[in-house]
Amino acid sequence: MNKSILIALIIIIVLGYIAFSRVNRSKGDISGDTPTQTVSQGQFSINREAIDLGNMKVTDEKTAEFMLTNIGSSALTVSRFETSCDCTFGKIIIASTTSPEFNMRMHVRPEVFAWKADIEPGQQVKILVTYKPSIMPVYGKVERALRFQTSDPVKPTVELKVTATVQ
Structure with a gap:
């Protein structure tokens, strides 16, 4: 495989992983995050x-x-x-x-x-x-x-x- 094709594939995979992580993090699916809920509490x-x-x-x-x-x-x-x-x-x-x-x-x-x-x-x-x-x-x-x-x-x-x- 050509060296420049291999580098391009690695870059695409890394960028795809970063983009996927950011989308899921905003949904609360990464690292145990949960969506914010409003809970009635004493204040x-x-x-x-x-x-x-x-x-x-x-x-x-x-x-x-x-x-x-x-x-x-x-x-x-x-x-x-x-x-x-x-x-x-x-x-x-x-x-x-x-x-x-x-x-x-x-x-x-x-x-x-x-x-x-x-x-x-x-x-x-x-x-x-x-x-x-x-x-x-x-x-x-x-x-x-x-x-x-x-x-x-x-x-x-x-x-x-x-x-x-x-x-």
Whole structure:
């Protein structure tokens, strides 16, 4: 076989393979890709992600209130609540039910860390973050946080921050 014919055949085969792969990839048939589907899921909005508690004495205790609303079309699951410091505590109030008090993961019982709840579409819940500087006395500007997981595919991890100036 002529060398130039062989090269031409190889080029045609390679180009055909590339073209075939691109067509099938766009259909979701290559590498386990699947076509995108619209699935109804819980999604949330929150009134704010940070609150300044202002000036505090080391013996003071202040609580910030956040409002979370499920704006999705199905239940939103919240779970795995934990704080950034032993001096910070969190709670969530859903209708008339109050969660256990959350703290650093190493300082709560396993069943508290495993606690989770569903928030129905349209439902609004209150999340409380309490800062008690006397537990870990520091002075000056301080930032603490409550973190938790959600079933919202857009924002699966949430961090709510509180800041204060401890005098």
